[in-house]
Amino acid sequence: xxxxxxxxxxxxxxxxxxxxxxxxxxxxxxxxxxxxxxxxxxxxxxxxxxxxxxxxxxxxxxxxxxxxxxxxxxxxxxxxxxxxxxxxxxxxxxxxxxxxxxxxxxxxxxxxxxxxxxxxxxxxxxxxxxxxxxxxxxxxxxxxxxxxxxxxxxxxxxxxxxxxxxxxxxxxxxxxxxxxxxxxxxxxxxxxxxxxxxxxxxxxxxxxxxxxxxxxxxxxxxxxxxxxxxxxxxxxxxxxxxxxxxxxxxxxxxxxxxxxxxxxxxxxxxxxxxxxxxxxxxxxxxxxxxxxxxxxxxxxxxxxxxxxxxxxxxxxxxxxxxxxxxxxxxxxxxxxxxxxxxxxxxxxxxxxxxxxxxxxxxxxxxxxxxxxxx
Amino acid sequence: xxxxxxxxxxxxxxxxxxxxxxxxxxxxxxxxxxxxxxxxxxxxxxxxxxxxxxxxxxxxxxxxxxxxxxxxxxxxxxxxx
Ligand code: HEM
Numbered sequence: 382x383x384x385x386x387x388x389x390x391x392x393x394x395x396x397x398x399x400x401x402x403x404x405x406x407x408x409x410x411x412x413x414x415x416x417x418x419x420x421x422x423x424x425x426x427x428x429x430x431x432x433x434x435x436x437x438x439x440x441x442x443x444x445x446x447x448x449x450x451x452x453x454x455x456x457x458x459x460x461x462x463x464x465x466x467x468x469x470x471x472x473x474x475x476x477x478x479x480x481x482x483x484x485x486x487x488x489x490x491x492x493x494x495x496x497x498x499x500x501x502x503x504x505x506x507x508x509x510x511x512x513x514x515x516x517x518x519x520x521x522x523x524x525x526x527x528x529x530x531x532x533x534x535x536x537x538x539x540x541x542x543x544x545x546x547x548x549x550x551x552x553x554x555x556x557x558x559x560x561x562x563x564x565x566x567x568x569x570x571x572x573x574x575x576x577x578x579x580x581x582x583x584x585x586x587x588x589x590x591x592x593x594x595x596x597x598x599x600x601x602x603x604x605x606x607x608x609x610x611x612x613x614x615x616x617x618x619x620x621x622x623x624x625x626x627x628x629x630x631x632x633x634x635x636x637x638x639x640x641x642x643x644x645x646x647x648x649x650x651x652x653x654x655x656x657x658x659x660x661x662x663x664x665x666x667x668x669x670x671x672x673x674x675x676x677x678x679x680x681x682x683x684x685x686x687x688x689x690x691x692x693x694x695x696x697x698x699x700x701x702x703x704x705x706x707x708x709x710x711x712x713x714x715x716x717x718x719x720x721x722x723x724x725x726x727x728x729x730x731x732x733x734x735x736x737x738x739x740x741x742x743x744x745x746x747x748x749x750x751x752x753x754x755x
Numbered sequence: 756x757x758x759x760x761x762x763x764x765x766x767x768x769x770x771x772x773x774x775x776x777x778x779x780x781x782x783x784x785x786x787x788x789x790x791x792x793x794x795x796x797x798x799x800x801x802x803x804x805x806x807x808x809x810x811x812x813x814x815x816x817x818x819x820x821x822x823x824x825x826x827x828x829x830x831x832x833x834x835x836x
Binding site: 529 | 796798801803806812813814815816
């Protein structure tokens, strides 16, 4: 059943226009009025969920959004800003790899990728909670806000989880590492106009939820390289090879399935007419790999020069919502791959069929079991 | 005696009628849900009420993706198993 009409954009040229078109906006304001109505009808207090939604970058538009974006990019979006963290990232990477050093067989997602990325992103952003499970629940729930139809049960869980999060984060000092000041500490010290302390924490929480895209993409990338055979694995030890082909690797392994927008007025993009209020889904997988293509995680990936030269992608989006973690992601990916394949040149997949997650928004391997040595 | 399927059908029909303001008499179980004009909020509220009444978890997308009341009832029965 469809109570609102929707379009699916599958063509790359059209997708590029649609994702950054001024008449197609995120659905944030509908979510805010939806929450107001649910609060009214069910006599619920969803104040903290509303706070997260109001500060959810994907849902924001206008000056308040742009100002915060500029601050975040200045702090962690430029190569210069990331350089000050480089020693810390390198040490953390080596430590994370040390923890799997004795394993003959391991699941790289749970044993390496998850703990490593969680450690560095929490430190970079200045977010931690006493109970890591509670924190994980908070970010998973924040990610759920992207679902178009939220069950009331989930809204109640969110309210409880976000209440605990705000209470704890706002009552403690943010840990500094010596590498630089974490994003949240910086933003609380010198607030962006229009943001309360709670607004700022909510924004940074969602930035953290965004980092999951890196976790999913890195897992896909390792899967592709390991299943690409000995020659490819041997090339991936080289920082230069990885840097030269990074855009291509991102293109072929990015985990985002779709991005959604809503038409704020009647408009025409390419051959398509969008009516005010219609939902537009940008099918990122089809735009990158074509509608006929099988799931890219299943089709054996080609590694010839012509394929590797294909670097055109919009894996990080385009326009006013362009990914805030794009440079950070590239910085980290270009470090992880050479280090991992230098340490484990004989790494092999336990199962050559990818163990994919069931997720409407994400295409990624859930586990990545590998034999680490011969 | 009312079967479980009937009980769920009746409950669902009443709720859809209450939210859409379409009388129960005009809501046969094979009517296309698309023609009733429920909003997303209505669907979320109805799935919440089903959860409370039958003590199950049912995502709003189950109603959203179903064509008729019968189809929703089938899915609710399945998730009760
Ligand atoms: C390879 C990894 C990643 C991919 C493929 C990716 C992909 C994307 C895409 C497609 C968008 C645009 C969504 C839209 O237009 O609606 C986006 C936005 C965003 N990403 Fe990423 N992302 C990645 C990593 C990260 C990381 C590591 C962070 C955080 C440090 C992050 C934080 C964000 C945020 C906050 C936004 C919203 C920006 C805004 O709306 O202003 N992402 N990302």
